[in-house]
Amino acid sequence: MSDLHKEFLKAKLRRLPLEPPMPPTNQLSELSILSEEMEEEAEDGGTNHGRPPPSPLTDDSSSASSASSTGTIKPLFARPPQPRKKPTFDPIPWQTHFSQELRLTSPDSPNATFHAYFTPPLASPTNPGPLFIFHHGAGSSGLSFALLATSIRRLLPSAGVLSPDCRGHGETVTSDDSDLSLSTLSADLLAMIHLTAQHCGWTKFPEIVLVGHSLGGAVVVDLAASGKLGAALLGYAVLDVVEGSAIDALQSMHTYLSSRPSGFASLSQGIEWHTRSRTLRNPTSARISVPALLTRQADAAEGDSRAWRWRTDLASTQPFWEGWFVGLSRKFLSAVGGKLLILAGTDRLDKELMIGQMQGKYQLLVLPEVGHFVHEDAPEKTAAALVEFYRRNVRSALVLPPKVGDMYRPAAGMHYTSI
Incomplete structure (x- = not known):
């Protein structure tokens, strides 16, 4: 991996937050591959084994490419499109x-x-x-x-x-x-x-x-x-x-x-x-x-x-x-x-x-x-x-309200004493 490519990736990683949100699965795989390549390059003394350096505009790990790739991800349990039922106009008895x-x-x-x-x-x-x-x-x-x-x-x-x-x-x-x-x-x-x-x-x-x-x-x-x-x-x-x-x-x-x-x-x-x-x-x-x-x-x-x-x-x-x-x-x-x-x-x-x-x-x-x-x-x-x-x-x-006289009538077994 060339020095230019390493510097580009380092600058890109610096801009990321300390605790970034979990990226989609395809981005995780891409980052792990890049990390392994960087480790291999460090061990090999910075050579890229004859591969040309990737362009930042065409690199699949760029944000534009990742955004476009996530749009193609299909939900795991997505229902297949159902054919639209033709309405029926048959009489009902x-x-x-x-x-x-x-x-x-x-x-x-x-x-x-x-x-x-x-x-x-x-x-x-x-x-x-x-x-x-x-x-x-x-x-x-x-x-x-x-x-x-x-x-x-x-x-x-x-x-x-x-x-x-x-x-x-x-x-x-x-x-x-x-x-x-x-x-x-x-x-x-x-x-x-x-x-x-x-x-x-x-x-x-x-x-x-x-x-x-x-x-x-x-x-x-x-x-x-x-x-x-x-x-x-x-x-x-x-x-x-x-x-x-x-x-x-x-x-x-x-x-x-x-x-x-x-x-x-x-x-x-x-x-x-x-x-x-x-x-x-x-x-x-x-x-x-x-x-x-x-x-x-x-x-x-x-x-x-x-x-x-x-x-x-x-x-x-x-x-x-x-x-x-x-x-x-x-x-x-x-x-x-x-x-x-x-x-x-x-x-x-x-x-x-x-x-x-x-x-x-x-x-x-x-x-x-x-x-x-x-x-x-x-x-x-x-x-x-x-x-x-x-x-x-x-x-x-229907429950009718009690009569006014019944409201003041003492219940059975109850006695009122005047003071």
């Missing part, structure tokens, strides 16, 4: 989330068949489970609440769930499916509750929690305000709808409807569109709920790009839009029972609800990372809120 499918017929309306998805509450004489009754929004179906129903029962195994299709939607058929007025939908929901009770042989209703999304929120509030469920109604929850913002959104409804595809070649294509357009942000929920929104045309030819059409013509429901939501905030605040409002953003609150929220008249929960279908996009969070809402309002768990 309703049986994975409900135990029964009901087709209910009323003697008063023999031409009407109400369709619903149902899992009964656990019957217990001491602690019967509650019944969560859902009502979907315009254009949806009872399967919109499939994941929510499963999430509720996971948190509260004794609970039952009833998720009907309203008229003009899903598989419910009536003599006039075009009548979607608020009073008619509210009467239909009440009829389905009574028919379900008859189907199960209940002598009285279990404790009921009404849950409605969008249009369904207006329906459950209207039914709650009517008082026709009596003491069985514990409370009601409304999902992402308030009067002010709903009426404002009606003006852009036609623009939204015109932007939707008029049909799809298959159910999988319809599920994919709902997912990619972010209409539904939960692909699993889309695979459950979207098939009920579409129906195959009887005259569709093989390979028809629009063989599957929308089951409900939302544009034809325009005459009822304003009637669904006018007066919603007033009825929501005035009806008897616990009140829960779950929104996808605080900007949806109107003035009347803001005042009511500040007065503590209802519970407000905001889920900012979801879309309009809050119960489908975040079923676990929505279920946790509903179960906690039920537990706060259940009458069997």
Whole structure:
């Protein structure tokens, strides 16, 4: 090793700290080799055995070379790159989330068949489970609440769930499916509750929690305000709808409807569109709920790009839009029972609800990372809120504070003596 090379290495070593950090393995090996070479050179009298002196710019022991070499080191237990799974858009059957499918017929309306998805509450004489009754929004179906129903029962195994299709939607058929007025939908929901009770042989209703999304929120509030469920109604929850913002959104409804595809070649294509357009942000929920929104045309030819059409013509429901939501905030605040409002953003609150929220008249929960279908996009969070809402309002768990007179009454065996 030449004197120039030795001086370069010595100057380099002087600049190192007294207790340097442990270098990478490749640097340790290089330093040990250099140390051995220096010892050999010292023993041989400074000769390099005919090897040319290395250049500082090309020396592998330089800091630049060491930095570049450490970038190529692979972790010992690094996982090999996994191939990205292709998303699937195959439909999921309703049986994975409900135990029964009901087709209910009323003697008063023999031409009407109400369709619903149902899992009964656990019957217990001491602690019967509650019944969560859902009502979907315009254009949806009872399967919109499939994941929510499963999430509720996971948190509260004794609970039952009833998720009907309203008229003009899903598989419910009536003599006039075009009548979607608020009073008619509210009467239909009440009829389905009574028919379900008859189907199960209940002598009285279990404790009921009404849950409605969008249009369904207006329906459950209207039914709650009517008082026709009596003491069985514990409370009601409304999902992402308030009067002010709903009426404002009606003006852009036609623009939204015109932007939707008029049909799809298959159910999988319809599920994919709902997912990619972010209409539904939960692909699993889309695979459950979207098939009920579409129906195959009887005259569709093989390979028809629009063989599957929308089951409900939302544009034809325009005459009822304003009637669904006018007066919603007033009825929501005035009806008897616990009140829960779950929104996808605080900007949806109107003035009347803001005042009511500040007065503590209802519970407000905001889920900012979801879309309009809050119960489908975040079923676990929505279920946790509903179960906690039920537990706060259940009458069997309410503990009333003692009366003032009882607070000063001496306990048995205790006597007070005046001084």
